[in-house]
Amino acid sequence: MSEQRTELEKLGEFGLIEHLTQNFKNENKHTVYGIGDDAAVLSLSDKEVQLVSTDMLIEGVHFNLMYMPLKHLGYKAVATNISDICAMNGVAEQITVSIAVSNRFPVEALEELYDGIHTACKFYKVDLIGGDTSSSLSGLTISITVIGRANKDEVTYRSGAKEHDLLVVSGDLGAAYVGLQVLEREKEVYNANPNIQPDLDGHDYIIERQLKPEARVDVVRFLKELDVTPSSMIDISDGLASEVLHICKSSKVGCHIYDEKLPIDGQTSMTAIDFSLDPNTCAMNGGEDYELLFTISQSDYDKIKGNPHMTVIGHITNEKDGQYYIDKNGAAIELLAQGWDTMK
């Protein structure tokens, strides 16, 4: 090993994986697209491609078992992986799940985890086809690989956005992040006095968004029914700002996102304000919403107009015009990715 020591933080997650894999070249004829999108694309037939995505979740980094019940964790781990297949405009079919656990966990705890995985598999109609259990020296690690399918001419990469396309988001934003603030607050209260019952009243929607997010398989279906193939798509795991910048970078375009267009649920807004947080900041930078962000041609606008599941939040501009957030006063603020943890 060389004498030099470069800290991991210096590169961040995306920089690190880019750096480590820069010398790898795809040589297999069945590999259509490798690293760099929500899922890899493999050839299947003249009409279909296969999608493959993988994710690892670490206790204490990606989840905290103090407020995340194991059944919810199992469900969420599956749903968030399926979300990556949705982001390619595909349908998930199989998953593999590997876990490493310390002997702190009894069999009954893993039964809870697999109960959640099972519930998600049934709901999303995916088969658990493989896996591995190991012992770990500390905590719980879950690694999931998901396999799906899409029609060859309907796969949506991050790189297809064109100038003048409309930026569209499914559902509403910021709820999962604000829900996490409530859970964190109740954890603090509990730590201070374990006799006080957690006060989650009136926060059911935002807590469910944090603990039991769903992959938007319905939006993928709606798009097909509406005969709309997005020019690009990504799922929102790290926050809208970070994801729109991924699309802009891959597609070599700029964008305008309008503050007043952001879809935010009333419970999210009210609770954000209780926490002295700006709801729009939560929508732009709060992670884990697992909504879909996509671009469509203006000619498809009439097909999605008024659709309750989709909101136009801006449009794509020329790359040299940059990436901007336009506030209520018309001021343009340059977009910067502010994921909550770049190594997450």
Added chain:
Amino acid sequence: MSEQRTELEKLGEFGLIEHLTQNFKNENKHTVYGIGDDAAVLSLSDKEVQLVSTDMLIEGVHFNLMYMPLKHLGYKAVATNISDICAMNGVAEQITVSIAVSNRFPVEALEELYDGIHTACKFYKVDLIGGDTSSSLSGLTISITVIGRANKDEVTYRSGAKEHDLLVVSGDLGAAYVGLQVLEREKEVYNANPNIQPDLDGHDYIIERQLKPEARVDVVRFLKELDVTPSSMIDISDGLASEVLHICKSSKVGCHIYDEKLPIDGQTSMTAIDFSLDPNTCAMNGGEDYELLFTISQSDYDKIKGNPHMTVIGHITNEKDGQYYIDKNGAAIELLAQGWDTMK
């Protein structure tokens, strides 16, 4: 969570995964075979199937960085996953690699790891198509999923062995385990006195078998060239005894393995004796050889007779006759799985 507490050790690795996944049913029309073999099988076309296998490696459980250089670890992690595709009589085409690392590791350490992964990808002609890097609270975790292909009528499950079939093993056995003993001894010597240089002279073959095992892609190719499709196959990761029992259980058959037939390299035997170990015990129960164990019809015997890469070590019997190891005196000893760590 229920009040009951059942320790993980009670079920062991195979029992645990069987227990946790017993309620899962495969419902997708493209899932041919799920959990329970070296790889899952998905339908691709009339002629071909896809193979998927996944594995997780944990520092301190599956590897020790004190004597396993990171480059070797990267190579081995890929090779041992490809070995699972070989065990299905298939050819690996793509892998995904996820890692979690603590900030104890600098970027340069991960460059070494990925250098090994890259070397293996080039050697085995597989494409790295996805992955994930995360921070961990302690140590290094590597999770790999490998995807391959096989002709539909040539896939080898564990369940196809028939009475009177011959039991065949590729290469030689026990070397990786004895190599580990040498590395462990030198680690002890180093811990006692860091000024003493490790003495690995004369142990190059067995140490390479431990640090840089290869997947037997050549054996899969030889079998095709010889026009032999094994009736069952598995790779030897946990030791011959454990693997032959997997075949017997899945195929509902018995077996006789002959002590004097076991292929053991001279360096393995000599070093085993130095360590007061029985070479045959190392061959039967030493893990990590990554050779292939398979069964063939007696009518195929002439095709493999005299082949330097394959050794007939016994035959398949009726299930009710049990699983036996026959020693030099003709005494039959019942086979028991003695993997070195059931939770590995």
